[in-house]
Amino acid sequence: MSSEPQRPDEAARTRRDADEAALAVRARSGDRAAFGELVERYADQARRVARAVLQDANDADDAAQDAFLAALVKLHQYDAQRPFGPWLMRIVSNAATDRRRRRTVRRSESLQEGLVAGGARPDAAAERAALNDRLRDALAQLPPRRSLAVTLFDVEGYSHAEIAEMLGIPEGTVRSEVFHARRRLRTLLADWREAE
Amino acid sequence: MSESLTPFNHRPDPVLGAALREALQPRDPGGAAFRSRVLAAAERLPVPVVDVLARWAHLGIAAAVAAALVTGMLVGRVGRQAEATVATTDPGAVVAGVQVPDASFLLAGYSER
Numbered sequence: 302m303s304s305e306p307q308r309p310d311e312a313a314r315t316r317r318d319a320d321e322a323a324l325a326v327r328a329r330s331g332d333r334a335a336f337g338e339l340v341e342r343y344a345d346q347a348r349r350v351a352r353a354v355l356q357d358a359n360d361a362d363d364a365a366q367d368a369f370l371a372a373l374v375k376l377h378q379y380d381a382q383r384p385f386g387p388w389l390m391r392i393v394s395n396a397a398t399d400r401r402r403r404r405t406v407r408r409s410e411s412l413q414e415g416l417v418a419g420g421a422r423p424d425a426a427a428e429r430a431a432l433n434d435r436l437r438d439a440l441a442q443l444p445p446r447r448s449l450a451v452t453l454f455d456v457e458g459y460s461h462a463e464i465a466e467m468l469g470i471p472e473g474t475v476r477s478e479v480f481h482a483r484r485r486l487r488t489l490l491a492d493w494r495e496a497e
Numbered sequence: 498m499s500e501s502l503t504p505f506n507h508r509p510d511p512v513l514g515a516a517l518r519e520a521l522q523p524r525d526p527g528g529a530a531f532r533s534r535v536l537a538a539a540e541r542l543p544v545p546v547v548d549v550l551a552r553w554a555h556l557g558i559a560a561a562v563a564a565a566l567v568t569g570m571l572v573g574r575v576g577r578q579a580e581a582t583v584a585t586t587d588p589g590a591v592v593a594g595v596q597v598p599d600a601s602f603l604l605a606g607y608s609e610r
Binding site: 333336337340341344345348349350352353358361362365366369370373374429432433434436437440451452454455456458461476483486487490 | 507509510512513514516517518519520521522523524528531532534535536538539540542
């Protein structure tokens with residue numbers, strides 16, 4: 302757990318946004334190398350965001366792939382005056398939410414059951430793996446919009462305003478979603494930290 | 498994790514963020530296989546009708562520009578020829594424009610005899 306949300310300074314962010322907008326424009330005119338560069342830059346982020354909603358890694362990868370392909374098809378709708386990341390993450394969020402809606406819900410155990418059960422803790426790696434499972438499980442139990450809000454804010458470093466635009470909801474609702482998601486996840490994380 | 502979490506907290510929580518990031522991280526960070534898979538799928542995408550029309554539009558614009566250039570050159574050339582014709586209607590200019598032949602050329606026949 303070493304990396305934190307990246308919040309590049311304003312100048313670097315502006316340069317990056319301009320660079321990615323240029324890549325998107327090239328990709329729009331059929332430059333597959335430019336599209337490949339965008340996939341390279343956003344693959345991990347897209348897969349994480351999709352997994353926040355879908356839990357299963359394979360489902361998340363399928364949703365992320367659908368999102369990249371949808372973005373490629375819709376590139377003519379992208380406004381190059383605006384940052385590319387939030388535009389893409391909106392498509393990823395929709396793809397993951399749609400996939401979750403379609404798929405059969407496979408719930409095994411509730412978050413509280415998982416916390417109470419605890420289970421054997423043979424070593425630190427297994428303990429961490431168990432925590433990761435529980436965090437994913439907890440995220441999966443949240444409404445998709447709440448999982449997305451907390452992931453986009455605390456993991457990916459997007460602002461409330463950007464998330465509001467991605468999810469098509471008011472900024473105040475984003476704050477509320479992040480708050481409720483954190484409250485739920487905090488219990489889980491605190492339990493793990495006390496057990497360390 | 499920060500204890501002062503409220504709906505108005507506008508700062509990301511680094512501890513929770515890092516924990517979630519690790520939990521959500523793909524098993525193959527960097528994801529070369531995933532990227533290859535996406536790019537291969539992109540290659541299989543049918544070319545949208547809009548793109549086809551856009552390419553035709555580009556070709557049409559290029560052809561129109563080329564035609565305009567050729568037409569411009571032709572019109573320019575015809576114009577210059579017309580100016581030259583108008584200039585030669587002046588009798589004085591006609592006389593002035595005729596070069597006097599070389600005298601040695603005219604007298605060559607006599608010298609051979």
